[in-house]
Amino acid sequence: MSHSKQPIVVFGATGQQGGSVAAALLKAGWPVVALVRDPTSARALTLRAAGVELVQGSYADTDAIRTAMRGAYGVFSVQQSSPSGGVTDEEEVRFGISIADLAVEAGIAHLVYSSGGAVSETPTGMGHFDSKMRIEAHIRTLPIRSTIIRPVAFVDMLVMPGFGLDTGHFSFFMHPDQSIQLLAVEDIGKFVEPIFADPERFADQTFEIASDSVTGEDLGCLFSEAAGRPIRYARFSDEVLQESPFLAGLTALIDQGPLAGNADLDALRKINPAMQSVREWLAGAGRAPFLKALGASGTWEYDRG
Structure with a gap:
């Protein structure tokens, strides 16, 4: 070029x-x-x-x-x-x-x-x-x-303290049967480099990027598989949402659709054929932080922002 x-x-x-x-x-x-x-x-x-x-x-x-x-x-x-x-x-x-x-x-x-x-x-x-x-x-x-x-939301965020992996009960935004698109941070550059390499193809475009779509139940299964022991999934409780306006706002955007993700995964796979599923991320770049999160207690300061 x-x-x-x-x-x-x-x-x-x-x-x-x-x-x-x-x-x-x-x-x-x-x-x-x-x-x-x-x-x-x-x-x-x-x-x-x-x-x-x-x-x-x-x-x-x-x-x-x-x-x-x-x-x-x-x-x-x-x-x-x-x-x-x-x-x-x-x-x-x-x-x-x-x-x-x-x-x-x-x-x-x-x-x-x-x-x-x-x-x-x-x-x-x-x-x-x-x-x-x-x-x-x-x-x-x-x-x-x-x-x-x-x-969309980073899969890397799932292993932050405060979601309960250390307790065997993972809590997140979705209902168990509700889906969310996730993106491995490692994949971001693999989408951006092709954009610079083929400027005419991507000029003046706006689009979401993601690398997988999972439900809450999927996350429980994937985490259980990776941990070698049961990890139960549940949506944030009503009490948690009532206490945190910031977290409640994000959860509402999941329910309404915008934060759940609307990326065209098939089209994105043509840009980055190697984009990672959550399972692949847990077996690769996410393996060490996931194992660390299994033994790390803590809280996430949801109300910042």
Whole structure:
């Protein structure tokens, strides 16, 4: 390809999504530039050792972002959202819009923005989804080739403390017979690299990305199989939902459909034939964190955001 020697600027490369994208781009032979706050951190040093060019700066540092984008072909843009506790919804919007505007200024040929699976043109009433809706809307007004992906819920989230794996009772958003689409974080880059590699095919598209669909009962069976002992599945109790407006809001979006996922898995498999099922993830990248979660108690701070 004529642009193959020009780099891709990856935001969030020391995190989950950006890290997955950087790894997939490097594997496919793309030069990668990453904006990092601390180039001496362990994750930054790992990126450097893998061949990533590091530029020190933050999302608020427009001069550093301009430096990172100089001479680049593409930009992968992702921001923290308010449930992380690191930014407000307004900060997320400001950073997302700024990166897109700077990409236009720099003459970037292709911008890929990672939004969220529950996002649409209709507000959800939850700030960290509606912030992404605003960034999406701004990107569509810009004179730049863009692709917007909407990752569904991460399968990696299932092994966080607080869902009850350590007790043998796993609780989550769905009723036992209700389905949800999930995405292995490792697969994100395997969807994004083909987008950069075939820009005409994906120009000005917006679509959800996922790698599997399971019911609550499926999760109980899969976890029992992986643990070698029974793991019972149940939806969050009414008491838990009443005590946590944030968790109740997410659960309502599952019931209404947006957060349950609407990705076309057959079409996605043509982009990434190796996308992982939950069973495959549990046997591979998820094996160690799953085993750790079986013995780790704790709570998830549902009300952040």
